[in-house]
Amino acid sequence: MNTTPRTHTLVARAAALACACVISLGATAADRFPRPEFEGGYAYPTVANPHPASSAWTYIDTAVLLAALLVTAHLVLRRRSRAGITAMTLFSIAYFGFWRRGCVCSVGSVQNVALAICDRTYGIPFAVLGFFLLPLACALLFGRVFCAAVCPLGAVQDVVVLRPVAVPRWLAHALGMLPYVYLGIAVVMAATGALFPVCRFDPFVSFFRLNGPAGILVLGALFIVLGMFVGRPYCRFACPYGVVLGWLSRLSKWHATITPDECIQCRLCENACPFGAINKPTQAETAEPRGKELRRLVLLLAALPVLIAGGGWLGSRAGKPLSRAHPDVQLALQLDAEERGAVDRMTLQTEAFRATGTPMAAAYADARKIERQFVTGGWFIGAFVGLSLGARLIGFALRRRREDYEPDRGTCFSCGRCFSYCPRERLRRTSLTTTSGTHAPA
């Protein structure tokens, strides 16, 4: 009896992996076909000029986002309905994912904001600003309800969670540094106009569009398959927007709770969260002497400036290589290579550049300026990562007092999975059913 379902499940999972890879293979075939070189007699079809996208959608999208956030907050905080949250998850995949093709996306909007701050000539669109600010405002009020069911990237990962394994906490903490690095790099890249890496390497948007670069589709497939066993790997160990949401969620006025009223310390919810976001009550007494804890704290506080300065220095050193991602720097390097004789053929970019008559010195000067910007940005990235690392280490050295099982406000996605593990919640639902004479909300 046990063997057959497992076999079936394995076949099905293998099929899921294969399909993800296949979509990627198909996507590479969508290249342009060159125009025929016929002479005379052939009437080329009239070039169609499609109308620009209606600006109404920007307002509709923003309104839908706001509504989705508020509904999700209601489902999480008032109704405590996992079924409702799942329904919202499916809606977000359908609307923000497949219908709107994953764009605008709050995760990527961080880059637009960074560029708008650093480049006065860039006007940030209304919808992008809305997509950046609304989830943050909601996080400040209700916790990460955006992650719960509104973010299409999170939603896709949420629906594929099948048999999640608990990632050891130490490993989760270590991997949790990656989003900080990614955020720093993304902000600097975007602010300098190099590229929007969060969008370029978005692993799921290609699924929504049923098209995309092969590498990205394979990356997305890997995240999906990994997500069956490790809950929301992208959200936890890569998402740069999640860093900011986490900060604000820690300060949120209201936040999802495991129990609707009081924790009875039954420990049934201890392993309920597939994302490892439940904090256990602290022990009243620890084996570690107080003096040792204090010494460690002082040491870490002293090390914090060193971490910031060291990170900044290292980041600044890495800034120049990072600047190679900027197209202007690439152009200058290619021009330089051509002038040095390292290559014997121009690229399309250098050919076009030379045809403008702009002196190459101007391209070199531009590249050097961008390199300097990246060095400055490298300081920012490094110092930011150093500060984050130091703050986390200090966090471990601080003695905290916690009496109940509580969601970790920074990392909890408010998905509501833990609700049903709590006996008090079950009691509440029974009470609701008895009172209203109808079925419980979930």
Place this chain on the structure above:
Amino acid sequence: MPQPEQNNKALYIRIAQGVALVAGLFVLVVSALIVFNHLQLKRTDPANSPALKRLMTEFRAQPDRPAIREEIRALDLLARRALFSSHAVVRSGAFMLLGGVIVLLCALQALAALQRTAPMPPKCEGPDEALEMNARSRWALAGACVVIAAAAAYVLVLSHAELGPLGAAGEGMRTLAPATAAAESAPASAAGAAPAAPLAQSVPPAPPPPVEEVRSNWPGFRGPFGLGVAGAADPPITWDGASGSGVLWKAVAPRKAYNSPIVWGDHVYFSGGDEKGLEVFCLDASTGNLLWQRAVQPSTTPDKLQDVSDDTGYAASTMATDGRRVFAIFATGDLACFTPDGTQVWTRCFGVPALSYGYASSLLAYQDRVIVQFDTGDGARLYALAAADGTQLWETRRDVSPSWSSPVVINTGARDEIIVSADPLLAAYSPADGSELWKLDCMGGEVAPSPAYDSGIVYAANEACGLKAVRASDGTLAWESSDNIPDVSSPVAAKGMVIFASSGAVISCLDARDGTELWTHEVDNGFYASPVVAGDRVYAFDNTGVAHIFTLDRTYTEIGTPALGEAVVTTPAIAGGRIYVRGDRHVYCIGVE
């Protein structure tokens, strides 16, 4: 005996398993078909079919064979059908795959839900376990720190090994094939790429001239450092262009232009340009004989420049020289460098300036470099190029509108500053590295007059914004004036006075201390040429060619008004006791035998 509920659950599980299995198999089959399609498409590659290519080659060789053309069309149609039907298959397959995946996921989720067991409290952890977890987390974070640092170091080492300094090889040194070129394609120069700038001579020039040598010549627009003040000189005060009295020589200026002559030693340089070409001329200062003339190959032909007006022309910018090299720039954005004997050393193209009227800023030779003010609609920049080989020493971007004024160099006692005027900034830059020393938001309009300087105060003027007196030490405004301000001609400052001549035919003199008007003098014709100071005299040529010569004094005292007999809109050069002035068609040397 099993309960009915348990039987139902087992049934649901079996159904979910069955659906998952079927969906999984469906997904696998669709995947296999798409993979097969993709591989086949890659193998056949209809867009680059060898048969089609062969036919195309044949057709190129024999274009008069319609049978080949028809065959190409038929084959091309076939190839297109194959390609697009393949794309359609992939797209349909992607939708089917998506549907299969959705069913598969639903079945798997249902299966997981059905097989889920009631939660049980896990094993209790002891008091040390939390401590141990914290310790492990700390070490893990430290490990993450090391990994991130190692990754950064790896990127650093890797990039250092690959990349060298940009631009070390110079510019335009090689001829490359264009990216789009097939084997038979032309090289880059023939494909319309930017013109190369060959280094015709690699002999380094002599060291830059000392200040005294600069002052004894007239090395650029408005003389030494661009300030309109001649070195020790006693130029003539009487001449008559019509009769030739007082005129040592008169030479034809072959191409019409509005740049002013410059003088270094025995050489007089000026440039000219029209729709047919751009040229640089060198005359013998003693005789007026043409020593050499050189054509400058433009990056774009002048007749393609749409915005150049007739009263600006293709060579409005005055040349510059340091005595070792001679520099000329034109409306096409091409800068050419020659030796005094006419050998072209290097050229640089700054791109066609996006300017209404045309480019008119003059060059400034300063020590071992040449300064280029390039304030255009595509962005404003100040460049310093090495006089020896044209290498760009620095470039400073400026947040200003297009301008037609020229840079000047001042010495404040503490340092040298390059002063540049444009809308809206009057700004000072370090000649060494181009860094901004100070700036003042005080200018406006289409700025053409260049700044003047004397005794710590910079004077910048434009009709639209008035004349501004700005302290060179910190860029603060000392005073301003608004009457009779020129729109083309530049002011000159000396001995506590600021003098300027306007298009409205008024010469004005202000007190440099506070801007008080000392005197004004109305004449019959307006001024485009800038007044220049020589000793205790001021020379101002009006647009008809009449020179208004007056004492540099706090009251107006006229010395003379000799006429050249030819329209003059250029600024005279004064060197060696002579005046070199360019009229509408000729260059004159005025002096005493």
